[in-house]
Amino acid sequence: MKRFTLPGFGLTLGYTLVYLTLIVLIPLSALFVKTQSGGWDHFWNSITSPQVVASYKVSFGLSLVAALINGVFGVLAAWVLVRYRFPGRRFLDAIVDLPFALPTAVAGIALTTLYAPNEWIGQFFAYNQPLGAWLAPHTPVGDWLREHAWSKPYLGRVGLKIAYSQIGILIALTFIGLPFVVRTVQPVIQDLSLDVEEAAACLGATRYQTFTRVVLPGLLPAIFTGVTLAYGRAVGEYGSVVFISGGIPFQTQITPMLIISKLEDYDYTGAAGIGFVMLVASFAILLLCNGFQAWDNRRKGVA
Amino acid sequence: MAGAASTFPTVARVERPAGATAEPWLLRATLIGIVFVFFVLFLFLPLLVVFKEAFAKGLPVFLAAFQDDAARSAIKLTLLAAGIAVPLNTIFGIAAAWALTRFDFPGRPILITLIDLPLWISPVVGGLIYVLVFGAQGWFGPWFIDHGIRIIFAVPGIALATIFVTFPFVARGLIPLMQAQGTKEEEAALSLGANGWQIFWRVTLPKIKWGLLYGIILCNARAMGEFGAVTVVSGGVRGRTNTIPLHIQTLYEEYQFAAAFAVASLLCVLALLTLVIKTYAEWRAEQQLAEAARAPESLSTLNSQPSTSR
Numbered sequence: 001m002k003r004f005t006l007p008g009f010g011l012t013l014g015y016t017l018v019y020l021t022l023i024v025l026i027p028l029s030a031l032f033v034k035t036q037s038g039g040w041d042h043f044w045n046s047i048t049s050p051q052v053v054a055s056y057k058v059s060f061g062l063s064l065v066a067a068l069i070n071g072v073f074g075v076l077a078a079w080v081l082v083r084y085r086f087p088g089r090r091f092l093d094a095i096v097d098l099p100f101a102l103p104t105a106v107a108g109i110a111l112t113t114l115y116a117p118n119e120w121i122g123q124f125f126a127y128n129q130p131l132g133a134w135l136a137p138h139t140p141v142g143d144w145l146r147e148h149a150w151s152k153p154y155l156g157r158v159g160l161k162i163a164y165s166q167i168g169i170l171i172a173l174t175f176i177g178l179p180f181v182v183r184t185v186q187p188v189i190q191d192l193s194l195d196v197e198e199a200a201a202c203l204g205a206t207r208y209q210t211f212t213r214v215v216l217p218g219l220l221p222a223i224f225t226g227v228t229l230a231y232g233r234a235v236g237e238y239g240s241v242v243f244i245s246g247g248i249p250f251q252t253q254i255t256p257m258l259i260i261s262k263l264e265d266y267d268y269t270g271a272a273g274i275g276f277v278m279l280v281a282s283f284a285i286l287l288l289c290n291g292f293q294a295w296d297n298r299r300k301g302v303a
Numbered sequence: 304m305a306g307a308a309s310t311f312p313t314v315a316r317v318e319r320p321a322g323a324t325a326e327p328w329l330l331r332a333t334l335i336g337i338v339f340v341f342f343v344l345f346l347f348l349p350l351l352v353v354f355k356e357a358f359a360k361g362l363p364v365f366l367a368a369f370q371d372d373a374a375r376s377a378i379k380l381t382l383l384a385a386g387i388a389v390p391l392n393t394i395f396g397i398a399a400a401w402a403l404t405r406f407d408f409p410g411r412p413i414l415i416t417l418i419d420l421p422l423w424i425s426p427v428v429g430g431l432i433y434v435l436v437f438g439a440q441g442w443f444g445p446w447f448i449d450h451g452i453r454i455i456f457a458v459p460g461i462a463l464a465t466i467f468v469t470f471p472f473v474a475r476g477l478i479p480l481m482q483a484q485g486t487k488e489e490e491a492a493l494s495l496g497a498n499g500w501q502i503f504w505r506v507t508l509p510k511i512k513w514g515l516l517y518g519i520i521l522c523n524a525r526a527m528g529e530f531g532a533v534t535v536v537s538g539g540v541r542g543r544t545n546t547i548p549l550h551i552q553t554l555y556e557e558y559q560f561a562a563a564f565a566v567a568s569l570l571c572v573l574a575l576l577t578l579v580i581k582t583y584a585e586w587r588a589e590q591q592l593a594e595a596a597r598a599p600e601s602l603s604t605l606n607s608q609p610s611t612s613r
Binding site: 023081086102121173207232236238263282283 | 325338425441560563
C-alpha cells in the first residue's frame with residue numbers, strides 16, 4: 001500500500017509545526033535564554049536560597065504524598081467502578097473527572113471553606129480545643145468541656161489545623177490528581193481477562209493470592225503511569241493550593257507561589273531561574289511517565 | 304444425529320463461579336463504602352460548599368454578584384479569551400491529528416510528546432514564559448510597547464496564556480480516535496475522486512465529530528477556568544484584565560464570600576455541564592469506534608453472502 005496517498009500532509013504538518021513553534025517552543029526558549037542572562041551566580045543564588053529550597057520540599061514532597069494517596073484510592077476507585085455493580089455507580093464514574101473540569105480557583109476556595117477552622121469539616125479538627133469538645137462537638141458535653149476545660153490541662157487539648165497548613169495543601173493536591181490515576185487504571189482493569197483469575201482460583205490460589213500475584217502485576221505499569229501523571233500535575237499546581245496553603249514562607253509556600261512573588265518584585269531573572277528548575281522537573285517526570293508507558297506497552301505486547 | 308445428541312445430558316450455559324473471580328460480599332461492601340466516603344469528602348462536599356455558600360446570604364446577594372460591573376467585565380473577558388483560544392486550538396488539533404494519524408514520518412513520536420508538553424508544565428511557568436517574551440523587559444515586549452500595543456497585563460496576554468494551557472486538548476482527543484479508525488474510508492473516497500476538503504468534511508468529520516466535541520468541551524472548560532497562567536500575565540487590573548477566576552479571587556480576598564461563591568457557582572455549573580457532555584460524547588465516540596471496528600466484517604460478509612448463496 002502506498003503511504004502518502006491522502007492529501008494534506010504538507011499543509012497540516014506545516015501548520016502544526018508553525019503553531020507549535022509560535023505558541024510553545026519560542027516562549028519556552030525565552031525561559032532558557034532569560035535564565036542565562038543574569039549570570040551563573042545570580043541564577044544559582046536564586047534557585048538555592050533557603051526560602052526557595054524550602055518551597056521545593058513542600059511542592060515536590062507533598063506532591064509525592066498526594067500522588068501516593070491517589071495511587072491507593074484511585075486504584076481502589078477504578079476497581080470498584082469496573083468490577084462492582086451498585087446504585088450510583090455511573091454517577092460516581094462521571095464525577096471522577098470533576099477535578100479536571102472544575103476551575104482550580106473554585107476548587108481552591110471550596111476546599112478552604114471546607115477545612116478552615118470553624119468551617120464545615122475544619123471545626124471538628126479545630127486547633128487547641130479540649131479533647132472532649134473535639135470528639136463531641138455541638139453536644140452539651142462538648143460545650144461544657146469547651147467552657148471548662150481550659151484550666152484543666154489533663155483533659156487534653158488536641159486539634160489539627162487543616163487549612164493554612166501542609167495538610168491543606170495535601171488535600172488540594174490529592175483532589176486535583178485523582179482523575180489521572182482512576183482514568184489510567186480503569187481501562188486496564190476493564191481489559192483484564194477473567195479467565196486468568198479463574199485459572200488461578202482453579203489452581204488453588206486464594207482470592208488474595210490471585211489479586212497480589214496475578215492481577216496486581218498486570219496493573220502495576222498503569223498504576224505507576226497514573227501516579228506519575230498525578231505527580232506531574234500536582235508539582236505545577238497553583239490555583240487550588242494558593243487559597244488553602246496560607247503561603248507561610250518555609251512552611252506552606254509552594255514553588256509556583258515563589259515565581260509569582262519574584263515577578264511582583266520585578267525580579268525576572270530570579271523568576272526565570274525558578275521556572276527553569278520547575279521546567280526541568282517537568283521534563284524529568286514526563287520522561288519517567290513515558291518510561292512507564294513503554295513498560296506497559298511491552299507487557300501488552302508479551303500478553 | 305439428532306438422536307445421538309439427545310443422549311448427552313444437556314449442558315447448562317456455563318456460569319462463572321462467582322467466588323473465583325469476585326471478593327466476598329463483606330469486603331466488596333467495605334471497598335464500595337471506602338470509595339463512597341472518599342468521593343463524598345473530595346468531590347461532593349466541595350461542590351456542595353460552592354452552592355451552599357453562594358446562597359448563604361439569600362438570592363438577592365447571589366444575583367447582585369452578577370450585576371456588578373467588575374463581574375460583567377470579567378465574564379466578557381473570559382468569554383473573549385475562550386472565544387479566541389478554543390477555535391485556534393481546535394483548528395490546530397484537527398491539523399495535528401490529520402498529520403499524525405494519516406501519515407507516517409520520522410520524528411512522529413517526538414512531535415506527539417511536544418504537543419503534550421503544555422500539560423506537563425506548571426500553568427505559572429506557562430504564564431511566565433509569555434512575560435519573558437512580551438513583557439517590558441522581554442524579547443518583543445519593547446517593540447510592541449513602542450507601537451502602542453500592550454500584550455502583557457492586557458487582553459492579548461491573557462488570550463495567549465489561555466491558548467498555551469489548553470493547547471493539547473483537542474489534538475489529544477482526536478489522535479487516538481483517528482488512529483483507531485484508520486484511513487480505509489478516506490482512501491475509498493479518494494479513489495472515487497473526492498478532493499482533500501471533500502474527504503475531510505464528508506468522510507472524516509462525521510466519523511470524528513463526537514471525539515472532536517469531547518476535546519472542544521474539555522478545552523473550553525480549561526480555557527474558562529484557567530487561573531495560574533492568567534494570574535501571571537493579567538496584572539489584575541480590576542474591571543479591565545480580570546477573568547472570572549481572577550474576579551473570584553479578588554472577591555474572596557476582600558471577604559465577600561457570598562459574592563465569590565456566587566460567581567464560582569457559575570463556573571461550577573459550567574464544569575458539571577462539561578462532565579455531562581463529556582460523558583455523552585465519550586459514549587458516542589466509543590460507539591463510533593465500535594462501528595468502525597465492525598465495519599470491515601460487515602463489508603466482508605456482504606461481499607461473501609452472494610457467492611455462498613449461489
